Amino acid sequence: MTTVTAFDVIIIGGSYAGLSAAMALGRSLKKTLVIDSGKPCNAQTPHSHNFLTHDGETPQAISQQARKQIAQYPHVRLLNDTVTQGHRTAAGFAITTLTGETFTASKLIFATGIKDLLPKIPGFAECWGISVIHCPYCHGYEYHNQATGILANGERAFHLAGLVHNLSTDLRILTNGKAQFTPEQYAILQRHGIPVVTSEITTIVHQQGMLQQVQLKDGHTLPLRALYAAVPFEQHSDIPASLGCTLTEQGHIQVDSFYNTTVSGIFACGDSVSPMRSVAQAVATGNMTGAMVNKALTDERFL
Known part of the structure; x- marks a missing residue:
């Protein structure tokens, strides 16, 4: 029998945007699950630049430090797994992973990034x-x-x-x-x-x-x-589209200024939503998305 675990928020994608959103939510005492497969798109990049206090560090070092800091917040759980499907429920959303686990939450954040479609040129x-x-x-x-x-x-x-x-x-x-x-x-x-x-x-x-x-x-x-x-790309995950999220003409997940997608209760941040692909940008959008999701949850419970 499948065990279903409930959270306030499920973040799909645990790179810079997803981890930044998780920190904002964890500090706001929201029960948050971050699901990530551990395969960042910049794994081959030797150094990250143009990010204050981390200029010149490896992408892996920045992620490791972020995970270590987030682990201090007991309301956040980090899970190494791959999301295979999602659907809407009466109370929000249910997410199923490759290992067969099912989790529910009232809000979703997609920070799954994009997949570069590289030309087949040797080298x-x-x-x-x-x-x-x-x-x-x-x-x-x-x-x-x-x-x-x-x-x-x-x-x-x-x-x-x-x-x-x-x-x-x-x-x-x-x-x-x-x-x-x-x-x-x-x-x-x-x-x-x-x-x-x-x-x-x-x-x-x-x-x-x-x-x-x-x-x-x-x-x-x-x-x-x-x-x-300048290479073409596609969304790293097709689950946002399967849940009804609209994509822009360029192929990004469409969001408003508060990182709401076109589906109520689903938010998105990072490379999934913006052509500005940098660690600093991902962290900034993740931080704002976490704050917006916390506000949405707070309004539902307080007002």
Whole structure:
């Protein structure tokens, strides 16, 4: 017989956003369960940056410290498991895990993040998060004034070009096929001396994730030390959608300014809801979400 354990809040996803929400709820004496599979998307990233007091630390070290601090709050339980399904109940929601356990709560928080859909270019996956990177704020300083490429096209490439050119003028855009820029954008790129390379990438040559050069289909090679890449993504978990949560046109979970999803009682935070992918952003959204969920529970019981 399955044992059902009741909580005030279940947080699905226990990385930075989920743990931040858990701390806010634990300090507010709300019985909170955090379920996490232990497979963060930034596991390969050697260092985290642009987060005050933790600049340069490994993502794992930050998570370990967060878990150690949260363990001091008896109202929070951390569970290493994977959520397989969820459904609405008369009192809220029921969540089932891979190990067959079932938990209920009146509120859910999804902090499950997103899954990057990496191109099948040899060497790309091995360099992802190390020297093939997504964010100039997270990684750009470490590669400033070095030979840099941008693997993107159109508006996304043009947006990155301005940010990355600020860090390195030794810059080129790799569209991996026909370029999609307006004449005005081409003029600006030319004015700043940023060439556009349209030949397809065949291989990324690296040493233990450190980019050495990019080989192109036309036979040319580009000696690069960093490559910014705008890759498509999908939600790491399909459970929010199965519960009725609306996704934005870009693929994020739609939330309002208080991190409510389109389903009453379900909240979301972190990379699931925002294109600003950083530890600092995840912690901030998790903290606010925890506060909003606590307010919702308090209002229901006090008013």
